[in-house]
Amino acid sequence: MHHLWSPWRLAYVTRAAHADDGINGCIFCNPRGPNADLVLIRGHLCYVILNLYPYNNGHLMVVPNRHVPSFAETTPEERMALIEWTRIAEMALNQGYQPHGINAGVNLGRPAGAGVLDHLHVHLVPRWNGDTSFMGVVGDTRVLPEDLSQTAGRLRPIFERLAQGEQVDGL
Numbered sequence: 001m002h003h004l005w006s007p008w009r010l011a012y013v014t015r016a017a018h019a020d021d022g023i024n025g026c027i028f029c030n031p032r033g034p035n036a037d038l039v040l041i042r043g044h045l046c047y048v049i050l051n052l053y054p055y056n057n058g059h060l061m062v063v064p065n066r067h068v069p070s071f072a073e074t075t076p077e078e079r080m081a082l083i084e085w086t087r088i089a090e091m092a093l094n095q096g097y098q099p100h101g102i103n104a105g106v107n108l109g110r111p112a113g114a115g116v117l118d119h120l121h122v123h124l125v126p127r128w129n130g131d132t133s134f135m136g137v138v139g140d141t142r143v144l145p146e147d148l149s150q151t152a153g154r155l156r157p158i159f160e161r162l163a164q165g166e167q168v169d170g171l
Contacts, residue, residue, distance in 0.1 A: 028063045028119040038152060040092075041159040045081035048089055048159060050148055051123070057146045058097045058126040058155065062086045069118040070108055082122060089124050092158040099126035 027035055031049065038050040040060065051059040062085040064078050071079065086104065093102055103125040107114040146154075 026067055026119050027116060028121060029067050038148065040152060040156050041163055043081060043085065043163070045078050046085045048085055050151055050155075052148070054148075054151075055125050056127065056131060057151055058093050058099070058124075060089055060093070060124050060155070062089055062122040062124070064120055067118070068120050070120055071106075074120065082120075086122050086124065088159065088162045091162055092155055093124060093126050095158050096154050097126050100129050101127040103127055 028049075031039060035049070035052060038052060040048045040050065042048075042065075044065070046062055046064050049061050049063060051061055062082055064074065064082060066078065068074055068078070074082070090102060090104070093099060103123070105123050106120070107123070108120075110117060
């Protein structure tokens with residue numbers, strides 16, 4: 001039997017066993033530790049952050065700054081900012097990675113696959129033809145060829161440039 005070690009996941013696995021203790025324990029309200037370095041750009045109403053446990057390189061999320069569990073509880077301004085930042089995230093991923101496609105989605109509630117309950121966020125996952133390699137099929141393992149700090153270094157200047165050219169969220 002072969003083992004693929006990923007010790008950085010221990011904090012995530014052990015934290016997942018504990019109930020979310022509201023706003024103070026929310027990783028999106030208080031990004032700290034490795035999460036703090038993953039913020040690519042921050043606006044007045046939303047920000048963009050890399051996923052600490054990505055499905056593919058460039059997997060990021062658009063997150064409202066306010067702790068809000070669903071679209072139903074957002075303000076019109078927050079909804080507009082979420083869509084505008086998602087649009088800019090799509091452009092940044094296309095410029096930074098040239099993917100063949102992008103999955104964009106929202107998971108509301110644990111049964112829908114939400115890993116962080118009670119704080120709305122939009123996932124964007126770059127996809128390439130054939131990126132579901134044999135490792136995921138037979139090994140239940142993902143292979144990511146780029147470190148998260150490299151991903152942040154690649155995408156952060158693109159977001160800054162795109163945001164300066166747009167009237168997004170008061171920037």
